[in-house]
Amino acid sequence: MAKPTRVKRVALAGNPNTGKTTLFNRLTGSDAKVGNYPGVTVEHQEGRLELPLSGGVLLVDVPGTYSLSARSAEEQIAIQAIAGLSPIERPDAVLVVVDATQLTRNLYLVLQVIETGLPVVVAINMIDMLAVRGLSIDTPTLARLLGVPVVAISSQSGRGLDELRAALDFLLRDPSRGTPGPRWLPESPELEHDVNAVAAAIPAAWHCDEAQRRRALALWALLSLDEHDELRGASPELRGVVAARRKLAAAEGREIEAEIIQGRYSWIDRHAAQFLVERPPTRPSTTDRVDRVLLHPALGFSAFLLAMALVFQALFSGADPAIGLIESLFGWVQGWVRELLPAGLLNEFVCNALIEGVGSVVVFLPQIALLFLFIGVMEDSGYMARVAMLMDRLMKAVGLHGRAFVPMLSGYACAVPAILATRTMERRRDRMLTMMVIPLMTCSARLPVYTLIIAALFPASQILGFLPVQGLLMVGMYLFSTVTALVCAAVLGRTLFKGPKVPLLLELPPYRMPHWPSVLRMVWQRSRLFLTQAGGVILGITCGMWALLSFPRDPAVLARFEAERAALVAEVDPARRESRAAEIEVAEAGELLRTSLGAASAAAWSPPSSPWASIGRSASACSAPSPPARCSSAPWAWSTASARTPRRNRRRCGRNCGPSATGTAGRSTRPWWGSP
Amino acid sequence: MTNLDTLAPGSRARLVSLGGERAFRCRLMELGLLPGTILRVVRRVDVGGVLELEVRGCRLTVRRGEARLLLVEPN
Ligand SMILES: Nc1nc2c(ncn2[C@@H]2O[C@H](COP(=O)(O)OP(=O)(O)OP(=O)(O)O)[C@@H](O)[C@H]2O)c(=O)[nH]1
Ligand SMILES: [Mg+2]
Numbered sequence: 225m226a227k228p229t230r231v232k233r234v235a236l237a238g239n240p241n242t243g244k245t246t247l248f249n250r251l252t253g254s255d256a257k258v259g260n261y262p263g264v265t266v267e268h269q270e271g272r273l274e275l276p277l278s279g280g281v282l283l284v285d286v287p288g289t290y291s292l293s294a295r296s297a298e299e300q301i302a303i304q305a306i307a308g309l310s311p312i313e314r315p316d317a318v319l320v321v322v323d324a325t326q327l328t329r330n331l332y333l334v335l336q337v338i339e340t341g342l343p344v345v346v347a348i349n350m351i352d353m354l355a356v357r358g359l360s361i362d363t364p365t366l367a368r369l370l371g372v373p374v375v376a377i378s379s380q381s382g383r384g385l386d387e388l389r390a391a392l393d394f395l396l397r398d399p400s401r402g403t404p405g406p407r408w409l410p411e412s413p414e415l416e417h418d419v420n421a422v423a424a425a426i427p428a429a430w431h432c433d434e435a436q437r438r439r440a441l442a443l444w445a446l447l448s449l450d451e452h453d454e455l456r457g458a459s460p461e462l463r464g465v466v467a468a469r470r471k472l473a474a475a476e477g478r479e480i481e482a483e484i485i486q487g488r489y490s491w492i493d494r495h496a497a498q499f500l501v502e503r504p505p506t507r508p509s510t511t512d513r514v515d516r517v518l519l520h521p522a523l524g525f526s527a528f529l530l531a532m533a534l535v536f537q538a539l540f541s542g543a544d545p546a547i548g549l550i551e552s553l554f555g556w557v558q559g560w561v562r563e564l565l566p567a568g569l570l571n572e573f574v575c576n577a578l579i580e581g582v583g584s585v586v587v588f589l590p591q592i593a594l595l596f597l598f599i600g601v602m603e604d605s606g607y608m609a610r611v612a613m614l615m616d617r618l619m620k621a622v623g624l625h626g627r628a629f630v631p632m633l634s635g636y637a638c639a640v641p642a643i644l645a646t647r648t649m650e651r652r653r654d655r656m657l658t659m660m661v662i663p664l665m666t667c668s669a670r671l672p673v674y675t676l677i678i679a680a681l682f683p684a685s686q687i688l689g690f691l692p693v694q695g696l697l698m699v700g701m702y703l704f705s706t707v708t709a710l711v712c713a714a715v716l717g718r719t720l721f722k723g724p725k726v727p728l729l730l731e732l733p734p735y736r737m738p739h740w741p742s743v744l745r746m747v748w749q750r751s752r753l754f755l756t757q758a759g760g761v762i763l764g765i766t767c768g769m770w771a772l773l774s775f776p777r778d779p780a781v782l783a784r785f786e787a788e789r790a791a792l793v794a795e796v797d798p799a800r801r802e803s804r805a806a807e808i809e810v811a812e813a814g815e816l817l818r819t820s821l822g823a824a825s826a827a828a829w830s831p832p833s834s835p836w837a838s839i840g841r842s843a844s845a846c847s848a849p850s851p852p853a854r855c856s857s858a859p860w861a862w863s864t865a866s867a868r869t870p871r872r873n874r875r876r877c878g879r880n881c882g883p884s885a886t887g888t889a890g891r892s893t894r895p896w897w898g899s900p
Numbered sequence: 901m902t903n904l905d906t907l908a909p910g911s912r913a914r915l916v917s918l919g920g921e922r923a924f925r926c927r928l929m930e931l932g933l934l935p936g937t938i939l940r941v942v943r944r945v946d947v948g949g950v951l952e953l954e955v956r957g958c959r960l961t962v963r964r965g966e967a968r969l970l971l972v973e974p975n
């Protein structure tokens with residue numbers, strides 16, 4: 225099948241946090257995630273951009289990098305998308321987005337990309353910030369010096385985007401406009417020798433037909449390759465040459481890396497005066513004034529703790545109304561369907577497996593959405609980088625990186641997106657270690673189970689007259705899981721995942737007002753991820769449990785328990801009735817499981833060994849009025865629960881106090897730490 | 901000449917040399933922290949055990965232990 229002309233690819237490169245994803249969204253109308261936290265784009269994503277002359281073009285959003293040198297596998301992905309080593313298609317042009325307020329540092333990457341010989345267009349983003357920072361940039365002069373098109377834009381307001389599209393369009397038409405050749409050449413003959421020697425050893429697989437590209441890759445190899453990198457595809461021969469040249473240079477008292485980096489920066493510094501005018505700020509910036517408080521030795525940490533407390537309070541009490549709404553909605557749908565469908569297997573499957581399953585997934589959404597709302601605001605405002613900074617000492621003590629704190633924090637809501645978030649870390653070892661301990665954090669799915677157990681075992685009371693016991697216990701559970709995770713990280717980091725410590729080099733972005741459309745879009749994306757990824761599993765398990773409980777069908781057992789339930793009506797004490805009903809449930813589910821799993825495995829599932837049964841018993845023993853009925857939303861707690869839940873008990877744990885049990889426990893499950 | 905971690909908040913200095921692992925040095929240099937660069941210690945954040953630096957108009961965080969590897973000439 226002959227392909228027509230290949231769709232042109234444009235890579236979107238730039239330092240972290242320069243607004244690439246914002247620009248990508250603007251240009252393609254797609255909805256990639258944006259955050260004011262360096263390193264938010266972790267995989268590259270593609271979108272279509274229509275240009276008048278070149279037609280449809282594929283725009284590729286790439287993770288931010290400070291340079292083209294790479295050490296980790298992720299950085300290599302970014303570099304491959306920009307410079308196109310071999311496995312990935314080489315882009316037809318590179319759109320380098322630079323931050324106008326940090327021009328000189330950003331130009332380092334621009335010089336590197338120009339050296340690779342790919343057609344380049346530079347977008348100077350955030351020009352709206354120039355006046356604020358007392359800077360001005362002479363764009364035409366910069367374009368002349370660099371030899372590539374330069375356009376000043378603001379991807380947030382959309383300023384300059386038409387010019388940018390036009391520049392890109394012309395460049396794709398005539399690539400020579402953006403390929404001026406290297407701006408900088410090795411000054412010393414020794415360095416020239418090193419580069420030539422390495423260039424000769426570049427593997428054929430990297431398709432270096434032109435000398436310029438070969439030299440660019442040689443410079444890349446000299447900066448990137450060493451014994452600790454995780455890069456793939458570099459031949460042993462190339463590694464050998466690089467190591468040999470480095471050794472030789474060291475013997476002469478030179479450092480190749482410093483010479484190369486210095487070479488590029490001195491080009492920038494030599495020309496900076498021609499395109500950049502800086503007026504020293506007359507008063508401290510807003511960011512400085514905010515940081516004076518938020519990074520203050522005492523105030524800063526208190527503010528951080530306060531922020532975290534706020535997040536948790538909101539997670540636990542703020543999500544409650546929405547959870548209640550979802551529960552009643554699903555209960556209503558369930559009742560409606562039950563009436564609608566003829567009684568039988570299909571009815572049971574739809575009501576008890578499908579609707580139940582979907583309901584137990586959706587019921588998590590409020591908490592997950594809220595947590596991601598907080599994370600989104602923290603990322604977009606720039607506070608997240610400060611959090612990583614504040615937490616670095618603690619994280620370092622257990623062998624992790626300050627950056628691991630953010631994914632671990634997300635672990636409180638759901639381990640699935642939290643594990644995805646570990647990709648922002650540079651080193652494989654750190655990522656693996658963080659991924660290993662995230663599941664130990666108390667995710668929100670465990671919250672109802674804790675609520676259930678605590679409500680069942682500890683009647684609501686106060687210590688010292690005002691501290692709610694149940695609230696304290698809950699905080700204790702969270703502390704315990706956090707400490708466990710940290711201790712495990714410390715142990716694993718010193719044993720299985722031993723490795724050199726990585727330096728913390730964190731950029732602190734200026735504070736910005738959160739950009740609400742991007743924050744909300746991110747919340748939606750993460751929630752969707754939860755629904756599809758975790759939800760599928762939860763739904764599958766619900767259906768599986770339903771099948772286990774339903775087959776083979778033993779009418780005798782069903783009838784016996786039905787009779788027991790009927791006998792309950794005689795019970796006058798509503799609390800006792802509730803508790804007895806729950807016991808019957810458990811017994812019935814256990815019995816049914818026994819018939820379907822066979823006697824051998826039944827021992828493990830039998831009600832006496834089930835936590836729910838024992839809670840039920842101890843709860844009635846200490847005469848707490850509301851024994852937990854069911855935990856339909858905790859996936860691992862389904863040993864005896866779930867599919868056969870009667871209507872009145874089909875509630876999320878923690879809200880399981882039936883209408884009849886509005887005693888102390890009824891009040892206690894909600895405002896625990898708010899008003900005792 | 902002194903180590904960067906000993907500087908008081910607010911002081912300026914010229915970077916003289918970088919120590920430490922090769923990759924660490926490369927990272928710093930590519931961020932613009934080359935010998936001869938002027939930098940400023942913005943603040944010390946003791947809770948996190950880090951320093952905040954200003955280099956070429958941008959803010960960077962380095963750990964105190966890593967800042968010790970940088971030799972500077974205060975001015
Ligand atoms: N003032 C201003 N802020 C902007 C502009 N463009 C983007 N931002 C903000 O810059 C921050 C970073 O934007 P992103 O688009 O996530 O940056 P990125 O380059 O994709 O970042 P990484 O994926 O982490 O490399 C966000 O808070 C944006 O709202 C702009 O033109 N002006
Ligand atoms: Mg991005």
